[in-house]
Amino acid sequence: MRVTLFDYGAGNLHSLAKALATVPGAEVRAQEDPLRALDTDVLVLPGVGAFGAAVARLAPGREAMRAALEQGLPCLGICLGMQLLFDGSDEGAGAGLGYFAGRVTRLAAKRVPEIGWNQVEDERTLAGARLDTVYYAHSFVCRAADASVVMGWTTHEADRFPAAVRRGRVVGVQFHPEKSSTAGVRFVQAFLREVAP
Amino acid sequence: MLTRRLVVCLDVKGGRVVKGVQFEGLRDVGDPVELARRYEAEGADELTFLDISASAEERDTLWELVRRTAEQLFIPLAVGGGVRTVDDVGRALRAGADKVSINSAAVANPALLTACAERFGAQCVVASIDAKRDGDRWRVYTHGGRRPTDLDAVAWARECVARGAGEVLLTSIDRDGARTGYDLALTRAVSEAVDVPVIASGGAGSAAHVRDAFQEGGADAALVAGILHDGLTTVGAIKALLREGGLHIRSLA
Numbered sequence: 001m002r003v004t005l006f007d008y009g010a011g012n013l014h015s016l017a018k019a020l021a022t023v024p025g026a027e028v029r030a031q032e033d034p035l036r037a038l039d040t041d042v043l044v045l046p047g048v049g050a051f052g053a054a055v056a057r058l059a060p061g062r063e064a065m066r067a068a069l070e071q072g073l074p075c076l077g078i079c080l081g082m083q084l085l086f087d088g089s090d091e092g093a094g095a096g097l098g099y100f101a102g103r104v105t106r107l108a109a110k111r112v113p114e115i116g117w118n119q120v121e122d123e124r125t126l127a128g129a130r131l132d133t134v135y136y137a138h139s140f141v142c143r144a145a146d147a148s149v150v151m152g153w154t155t156h157e158a159d160r161f162p163a164a165v166r167r168g169r170v171v172g173v174q175f176h177p178e179k180s181s182t183a184g185v186r187f188v189q190a191f192l193r194e195v196a197p
Numbered sequence: 198m199l200t201r202r203l204v205v206c207l208d209v210k211g212g213r214v215v216k217g218v219q220f221e222g223l224r225d226v227g228d229p230v231e232l233a234r235r236y237e238a239e240g241a242d243e244l245t246f247l248d249i250s251a252s253a254e255e256r257d258t259l260w261e262l263v264r265r266t267a268e269q270l271f272i273p274l275a276v277g278g279g280v281r282t283v284d285d286v287g288r289a290l291r292a293g294a295d296k297v298s299i300n301s302a303a304v305a306n307p308a309l310l311t312a313c314a315e316r317f318g319a320q321c322v323v324a325s326i327d328a329k330r331d332g333d334r335w336r337v338y339t340h341g342g343r344r345p346t347d348l349d350a351v352a353w354a355r356e357c358v359a360r361g362a363g364e365v366l367l368t369s370i371d372r373d374g375a376r377t378g379y380d381l382a383l384t385r386a387v388s389e390a391v392d393v394p395v396i397a398s399g400g401a402g403s404a405a406h407v408r409d410a411f412q413e414g415g416a417d418a419a420l421v422a423g424i425l426h427d428g429l430t431t432v433g434a435i436k437a438l439l440r441e442g443g444l445h446i447r448s449l450a
Contacts, residue, residue: 014267014293048290050318111392113320113363116199116417117242117447133200133447135273137295137320155198179273179295181237182449 001196004040005030006081008049008057016046016078016178019188026192034061038068042196047079047176051104051140052092054080059094066097074169074196076188079138082165082172086142100165100172101145109157113139118175120163123152125171129190131183134163134175141174169195200447201411202242202418203435204275204396205425207232209246212258216426226426230266236425237272239432240449244270245298245366245420248278249341260292267293277325277366286313290321298323298366301339304346304353307360314361322364323396324357326350328383329370335383342370350383351390358391365395366420372400374423379406384414396420404430404438411444 003020005013007030021028031037038061058065069075069085077085086096089104096104107114114136123131131152141161144150154163154174165172171191177184207214209229216226226232233244246263250256256279263276276289277298286297303310303324313322327342328335328350335350354365367387369380379400388395394417397410401421410419424430439446 012267012290012293012295014264015271018268019271048318048321111394113318113393114199115320115364115394116202118199137273139319178271181271185271 001025001027001042001192002040003028003042003044003192004037005044005046006034006037006058007032007046008054012048013046016044019178019185020044020192022185023189023192034058035064037061038064038073041074042192043068043073043075045075045077045081045084047077047081049080050092051080051083051089051096052094054084055092055094055096058084058097062095062097066099069097069099069170072169075171076191077170077172078178079174079176082174083140083142085165085170085172086144089140091140099170100142100149100167102143104140104142106140107138107156107161108159111157113137114156118154118156120152120154120175123164125151125164125166125173126187126190126194128194129183129187131180131187134177134180134184136175138174142172171195198445199417200242200445201416201439202396203240203407203432203446204243204245204418204420205236205241205432206245206247206398206420206422208249208422209259209262210248210250211255212262215249229262230269233266233270233274236432237270240436240447241272241432242447243273243275243418245275245277248276250279260288263289263292263294275323277323283309283312283316286317286322290317296321296323296364298325300325300327303357304337304339304348307356310357310360310362314363319361319363322362323366324354324362324364325366325368326354326357327368327370330380330383335386338370342373351386354387355390358393362393364393365391366398367395369399373398375400376402376424378402379410379414379416379419381409381414384410384416388415388417394418404435407435408439408442408444411439412442
């Protein structure tokens with residue numbers, strides 16, 4: 001199974017690549033070209049950086065990537081990678097993939113960025129890995145227009161936001177599974193086993 | 198609701214974990230990757246490497262160490278010590294660090310915090326502040342606590358956050374290594390002054406001290422080192438006491 005990380009210059013991919021590689025048969029590689037990144041069995045949009053810079057790197061492959069997701073390419077978007085799956089963001093100009101309807105806005109809280117471990121309520125993204133407490137490092141969140149895609153919620157101060165979304169074989173998570181210790185690694189493994197095969 | 202975090206700090210030099218003995222010799226206490234993994238398994242919420250290398254040759258081994266660690270550690274990893282430039286921060290992040298703490302270089306050039314936050318995001322910029330009591334306030338020191346500045350620790354913490362720091366790592370020089378408890382007044386003063394997480398550091402001698410840093414100091418996270426490395430207590434024992442105290446913490450899955 002070819003697993004491709006779309007590397008849009010965000011930096012640290014080591015932990016994520018290693019977490020994905022724990023699944024037998026997963027061949028993990030990084031690809032900077034958004035079109036070539038689609039020549040894969042599983043696409044992963046990793047999660048560090050700023051929205052504007054990321055969508056600029058994504059732009060040449062945006063339409064093709066959206067079409068591939070609609071046609072069933074399994075995809076896991078993490079943090080900023082999840083935000084890229086939505087229409088657009090208050091953080092920066094440019095269009096996201098628009099696979100999920102809704103806009104990315106700043107956390108409505110006193111303490112921003114939210115940095116640390118927080119709970120996910122009613123988490124039901126995957127059958128094989130239920131999550132409880134996961135690691136966040138973010139200032140923006142996805143306001144999903146359709147609540148039925150939300151697979152778990154987290155509350156920071158008074159702001160309740162989608163921790164995870166899923167439609168078909170595309171999953172987005174606002175937290176960092178690759179930084180959420182054993183439970184997070186199990187989530188990544190369950191994604192590859194349940195969604196991708 | 199965010200949990201309170203227990204952060205384990207390892208002093209590294211030349212790619213190994215070292216321990217100071219009465220401020221004189223340094224003793225090699227093990228492989229950083231192995232120790233990091235052990236602390237993750239015990240329930241540490243985050244790990245920090247504090248690089249105390251004296252030479253550029255020793256420092257070069259740090260990035261390789263961060264890379265090896267990031268491939269095997271699945272909790273956040275912060276790196277500090279000797280970070281001077283935006284390029285240093287970029288190198289640390291590319292090697293696999295999630296956060297970088299900046300101390301003396303931020304005092305010398307506060308714009309460095311802003312430059313790093315703009316380029317990499319505030320979530321990875323940690324302002325590291327070493328403070329020492331001076332009358333009814335706290336004075337900021339740099340260069341490993343050896344050089345006094347004119348800065349007031351509370352005001353400097355506020356400025357660091359205004360300039361882009363996403364967290365404050367606050368070390369009491371008076372308490373560092375003393376094992377008499379964190380400086381709770383200092384911790385509280387800074388926690389109340391800023392809207393970003395404050396990591397209390399310096400003085401942990403027992404699990405009860407960690408609890409006090411949260412309950413009385415108002416810290417979001419507490420850094421522990423020696424009492425764990427010396428086997429005086431464990432991550433599990435500290436967390437059990439925190440849980441008994443009604444604090445919201447992460448339990449092992």
